[in-house]
Amino acid sequence: MQRISGASTGTIPPKLTTPGAVIELLAMTPSLQRSALPMLVRNNSDQHAVSSATTAAGDLAVPPASRECQALTRLARVHFGVATAMVMVSDARRQRMLAVDGVLPDMLPPDLSGPSLHASMMPDRTVVVPDTWHDERFRGDAYGIAMHRPRFYAACALTSADGRHWGALCLLDELPRTLDEAQREFLRELAGLIAHGYERDQALTTLRERVEELEAGGERMTLALAGSGTGVWDRNVVTGEIDYSRAWKAILGYEDHEIGNRIEEAYLRLHPDDIEYVRATMQTHFENRTDSYAVEHRIRCKDGSYKWICSRGKVVKRDSDGRALRMVGTTTDITALREMAAQLQQSIELITNLTDEVPGLVFQFRLMPDGRAFFPYASDGIRDIYELTPHEAATSAETIDALIDARDLNAYRESLKESAASLLPWHLEYRVRLPRQGLRWRLGDARPRRLDDGSTLWHGFITDVTDRKHIEAELQELATIDFLTQLPNRRHFMMQSEAELARIRRAESRVAAVLMFDLDHFKALNDRWGHPVGDRALGHFAALLRAEMRAGDIVGRLGGEEFAMVLPDNGTDAAIAFAGRVQQRMLSTPLLYDDEPIVLTVSIGIDIMRATDVGTQQPLSRGDRALYRAKERGRNRIEIYGE
Incomplete structure (x- = not known):
């Protein structure tokens, strides 16, 4: 057996009964913080010793642990006065050591706090074996006859917030002993702190990976824009000069040197029927009455034919009086899309309304003048949001009204009436009670439109915001x-x-x-x-x-x-x-x-x-x-x- 860390350099109070006391102790004694870190990477020789020992102990490598995990492991060993404290991560195939302080055993002990393959329920998350020599689970092939093993064993399960078992905090000692209820409770609290820190570190790792994915996606978007045939233009509003990208000129069939940069020439390329519309839209944006400039119009190519383009832009610089000075935008060839518009217009509107929003339950909701209401369309997400099928909501909205929590039902109905009367967007957070999921929070957003028959049709989406509402409640508690x-x-x-x-x-x-x-x-x-x-x-x-x-x-x-x-x-x-x-x-x-x-x-x-x-x-x-x-x-x- 190998010694992993030296003796404590500070005096530890014999009883620490709450996680708050642990954090307070670590905060008030910097010397303990330094000494409480398992010395797994103090120098190359120590690192080699740990690697060799863990290879013998199940051929497992020692992964890096957070400083908080190391400190809590050290604190566990010193507080309980045992030879070894360790944090083990386990799955269906093997165990591996996350942190250890004290004497490294010849072989990793079994994780007795985990669920048994033959058990019908989760065992007691805290297991204490006063003397392993009298316990069948530590004999023969289960532990290795030739191996030296500790006499005392205690373990507390490490579980995730959703109850999933992922490891244990173990205590080992050379002499038989036991733990009273207060010590068991403190062991559970230490295990809870370690599990919380481990899940937090995992979440941060996932977040960093997501940021990297977003950065890579931004780079791909830049490359896609450059290769998609979309042109970029930059207009000096004061001088009337426009700089076109090479891709912009290529849309109209021009070489880089074959097109001028004056605004007057640009207007000459517009289809006669579109000139006034383009000028008016541009002027409206110059006068700061719109957030951006966006038009679809026809433009003459080098060979005399016309193409449909979508031109989008925005004034990026104004003078002190608000007059436009510089405008930047893009131009995309949409000729093929316009040619398909007549046949696909209805489908395009439906797809746009249903897919341009956040996933969840994408829906159409229709309120008739006589008060009848139903869902002409509901995506498959209705099975999660309301635990219904699309067909069950297609003929009447009463099936959904019956699921709204009684505390929010009146607000739910009134908000839809107000949206229908004003044609303003519908936005509401409300509770539902579902047969399987129980009480859940929902967020609904939709835009209404008045139809010719006097009915109101909403296109929108509904998402599950239960986790966010719980977090808000927790933050409110912290504030009090x-x-x-x-x-x-x-x-x-x-x-x-x-x-x-x-x-x-x-x-x-x-x-x-x-x-x-x-x-x-x-x-x-x-x-x-x-x-x-x-x-x-x-x-x-x-x-x-x-x-x-x-x-x-x-x-x-x-x-x-x-x-x-x-x-x-x-x-x-x-x-x-x-x-x-x-x-x-x-x-x-x-x-x-x-x-x-x-x-x-x-x-x-x-x-x-x-x-x-x-x-x-x-x-x-x-x-x-x-x-x-x-x-x-x-x-x-x-x-x-x-x-």
């Missing part, structure tokens, strides 16, 4: 949480408290207790132990408050070392009892730093929120005055306003 304590921040606490006061006013017999907390001697704590320990103290106290809370209680960090709680439907006696439990819990659960307990105390002020209060600031202010009196009378006290 205090990062340091993971409690609601002051703004969110005040909003919840105002909502509780509104409920009290609706039922005047109701009250709620208000408690104000302030950690005693917090400045002295910071001065003696440093701000990182002060931050840990705030998080420690927040965890104690959460441990005493009931469902429906409102808590928040107001700022600094000051916290507040609202206990709905509780009076003064219940608030005093709650405050006493918090103080007792603080005495029995001191903050540990370098194995040294730091006893914290808290002063508490109490008041009652009543229907007569103008706003939540009134009871909070009274509670704060009671808190100030507790500070004046010696701290670590509970004071009630008015007593």
Whole structure:
């Protein structure tokens, strides 16, 4: 067995009970960050040793791991005091080691946290084998009789957000041992952090690959434009000169030197029936009444024949008064397309309306003057969007109305009526309840058109935006949480408290207790132990408050070392009892730093929120005055306003 990393250079607290504590510890101790990285690539000799050892351990190479993964692996070994911690990635064919810290085993252990081929459900994601010598799974050919193997084995599954198993965080040691429930929970939290980081790295890799694809696509587009027969022109509006590309001249059959560059000559090449239309469209764009210039017209070639061309351009430079100075554009030969237009016009309109939009459910929706509605066309995407077939929506829209969530059905119907009345685009986000998928979010976009019979026909698309809505909800949650304590921040606490006061006013017999907390001697704590320990103290106290809370209680960090709680439907006696439990819990659960307990105390002020209060600031202010009196009378006290 080979040693992969040296001993820890820092002192690790014996219990880290949350992922936030792990991140906080890594952030506050740079020396641990440096030492927590497995020394897989410290020098060439170390790298060679790892490669040799892993070849023996299943003939697997050690792939590069992120610094975060390496640090968490190191932290796992040091925290649990084991000989080896490793992260393994596994699939149906083999295992490979992603990160390792400590003594490299002679052979990779089995991944017992993964699903069994014969199991009907996912096993417990945390597996602990106190002594492998007494476990049949570690004997004989399964592990190698001639190989030295560790006595203790523990593993926690690494799973993706969708529940897919992709590896394990393993602990190995030379002596038999076990893990209590708190240690198992911490192992699961470390595994969760590693899995989250791994998925994030995979997503970033995919994003980089996508950017490379887009860049390559841009290059191909440039080459395609150059070889497609599309010509480019550049007009000086002031001097009347036009520079044509060689491809532009070739469209009309001219050599590079056979055509002039004056605008007057350009107008002479236009078909007489198209001159006024082209001039008017150009002038409208010069006057900045359109975003761009786009016309289809006929133009005379060198041999005297006419071609249909599509000319598109845009003023790219104007003077201070908005007058056009320079215009750039392209010209494309569309003669063949125009010749087919008469026969294919209806098909072209349908294809354009149905394919020029974002994929999903591409549809036509028709609302008749008598109120009947149906979908003349629905793409196969309707099977995913609504779990229906195109035929089921072709005769009546009621089949889809029945799937709209009751909370959004009225908005869905009214938005279509408004779009039909104004002929403005329809745009709506709404929820649907589907038999298989359950509650999902949909985004609909469509453009309406009035038909001769008075009906309205929409062409549009509907897409699934459920994931985006979930992300928006998560971002909203992040905006309401205090990062340091993971409690609601002051703004969110005040909003919840105002909502509780509104409920009290609706039922005047109701009250709620208000408690104000302030950690005693917090400045002295910071001065003696440093701000990182002060931050840990705030998080420690927040965890104690959460441990005493009931469902429906409102808590928040107001700022600094000051916290507040609202206990709905509780009076003064219940608030005093709650405050006493918090103080007792603080005495029995001191903050540990370098194995040294730091006893914290808290002063508490109490008041009652009543229907007569103008706003939540009134009871909070009274509670704060009671808190100030507790500070004046010696701290670590509970004071009630008015007593």
